[in-house]
Amino acid sequence: MNQCFAQTIHRFTTTTHYITSSSLSSSSRINRHRATTTTTRRTRNISISATNDDINIPEETDVVIIGGGLAGLAAALELTKRKKSFVLLEATDEFGGRARTEEIDGFLLDVGFAIYLSSYEECARVFDREELDLRKFYAGADVRYERKFYRVADPFRHVSDALPSLLPEHKIGSTFDKILVGLVRFQTLLFRMDPLKRLGGETILERLEKFGFSDLMIDSFFRPFLGGIFFNPELTTDSRLFDFVMRSLALGENCLPAKGIGALATQLVSKLNKNTLFLNSKVEEIIENEDDDSSTLSVKLINGINKTVRAKKIILAVEGPECYRLLGTMSDKSDNNTGGVGTTCVYFSCDKPYDAKNAILYLDGELYARNNRKKTLVNNCCFPSVVSATYAPEGKHLCSASIIGVPEEQNDELLAEAVKTELSDWFGADVTKSFKMLKVYRIPFAQPTQTPKAKGSGINAFEQSCESGVMKNVYLAGDHRDAATFDGALISGRRCVEYIIKKP
Numbered sequence: 001m002n003q004c005f006a007q008t009i010h011r012f013t014t015t016t017h018y019i020t021s022s023s024l025s026s027s028s029r030i031n032r033h034r035a036t037t038t039t040t041r042r043t044r045n046i047s048i049s050a051t052n053d054d055i056n057i058p059e060e061t062d063v064v065i066i067g068g069g070l071a072g073l074a075a076a077l078e079l080t081k082r083k084k085s086f087v088l089l090e091a092t093d094e095f096g097g098r099a100r101t102e103e104i105d106g107f108l109l110d111v112g113f114a115i116y117l118s119s120y121e122e123c124a125r126v127f128d129r130e131e132l133d134l135r136k137f138y139a140g141a142d143v144r145y146e147r148k149f150y151r152v153a154d155p156f157r158h159v160s161d162a163l164p165s166l167l168p169e170h171k172i173g174s175t176f177d178k179i180l181v182g183l184v185r186f187q188t189l190l191f192r193m194d195p196l197k198r199l200g201g202e203t204i205l206e207r208l209e210k211f212g213f214s215d216l217m218i219d220s221f222f223r224p225f226l227g228g229i230f231f232n233p234e235l236t237t238d239s240r241l242f243d244f245v246m247r248s249l250a251l252g253e254n255c256l257p258a259k260g261i262g263a264l265a266t267q268l269v270s271k272l273n274k275n276t277l278f279l280n281s282k283v284e285e286i287i288e289n290e291d292d293d294s295s296t297l298s299v300k301l302i303n304g305i306n307k308t309v310r311a312k313k314i315i316l317a318v319e320g321p322e323c324y325r326l327l328g329t330m331s332d333k334s335d336n337n338t339g340g341v342g343t344t345c346v347y348f349s350c351d352k353p354y355d356a357k358n359a360i361l362y363l364d365g366e367l368y369a370r371n372n373r374k375k376t377l378v379n380n381c382c383f384p385s386v387v388s389a390t391y392a393p394e395g396k397h398l399c400s401a402s403i404i405g406v407p408e409e410q411n412d413e414l415l416a417e418a419v420k421t422e423l424s425d426w427f428g429a430d431v432t433k434s435f436k437m438l439k440v441y442r443i444p445f446a447q448p449t450q451t452p453k454a455k456g457s458g459i460n461a462f463e464q465s466c467e468s469g470v471m472k473n474v475y476l477a478g479d480h481r482d483a484a485t486f487d488g489a490l491i492s493g494r495r496c497v498e499y500i501i502k503k504p
Helices: 070-081 121-126 159-166 175-190 204-211 215-230 239-251 263-270 320-327 412-427 486-502
Strands: 060-066 086-089 101-104 107-110 134-136 140-145 148-153 254-257 277-279 283-289 294-300 306-316 340-350 361-364 378-382 397-404 436-448 474-476
Touching: 060 070, 070 086, 070 263, 070 486, 101 436, 107 340, 107 397, 107 436, 121 486, 140 215, 148 159, 159 175, 175 239, 204 215, 204 239, 215 239, 215 361, 215 378, 215 397, 283 320, 306 320, 306 486, 320 436, 340 412, 378 412, 397 412, 412 436, 474 486
Parallel strands: 060 086, 060 306, 086 277, 140 361, 306 474
Antiparallel strands: 101 107, 134 254, 140 148, 283 294, 294 306, 340 397, 340 436, 361 378, 378 397
């Protein structure tokens, strides 16, 4: 985890959806600024009621948090524990950032496919897992190769399914490759050090080749699997993230919250004072006030009303490009954190899944075959309603298909039709004949770039400084300051607050 396949698993993973309108009483309404025109939406998230008269952002506070994703909400939670006054300003009409869920026609659509790993340590510290009601994926994947699916299963959880993969007729890698996967998995558990805290410098591809994996295993399994997690099938992602993923998969299980990935943001919001949270509050610029050693924010709301908030400190908890726009450093080509990778997620309603018994991930094992790359779209696919029946109305199922990158040449309808045609070849027309497009999510910035060049080789590569380095009393949080996982976003928010509390 698509935080995200995302975060998808994030990241057999990622990066988080919301409680229904009946879940919040009128006394717990969140400040939401609207234009005077009211629209009716099929999407139901947090129940909020506000008018143009409800603009009650305080003029002064200890901390202003810009951004209502997981990092910003984690920072708000830490400030609440430390009894510091703050306001959180979210530019859109929903919390969760790139970790949200929409409900459309009774289906739960995670905005970009993402998986929650039960082994995430910061998530375990922050969230009530019982309340999340986590539903498990099968520990493995079905890989399509030469018009047939081959199962690659976790040998420690599904021994009977893993043994056939050692036979010569199993086309996904050699017998040695399968044994090597088990050894690599075991190796990640032997080292007690957090894999993100060691020295780095090599890519995932370099690491896989150094381990001794065959080209076939790399192309048919690791490229679609890890490519779906990091949106980078070239496997130029930092190898420390490979170790992190393998270790996380060994220690935990891939899950979906029963109410969608957005349940993460919902739970965080429920722990905060609603009078400190403001939606539809886009920050146009940050103005440094040198006269009294404070910072001033110029906030322009979407309804055209301008408001200024003064704060002692500011936390920028937004994605990289927006962060550097507000800092005025977008033209700084030396900063690799402004770049990112994208994904597209296509959702279909259907009458039945391909396999109703196994909540499994399906990968295209031929898409990245060397010297014969297919001109197809789908990297991975699953049926979230098989993982958790709550993702679809009774009698229906939900199919999620993920594409790496954002195709520009087709509109949503044509793109969905092309994806449906591909999946008909995967699952058969008997399954896909009932497919009806629900929505297409095009996410140009799904994760920050996480190559060794972007992160650096030092032991603190995934704990970058909270200092903005540009403006005094402005500090940074977000997955571009840590690992692009649900855990990384939460840690970055908490760490940023801990830092500014200690700083005079």
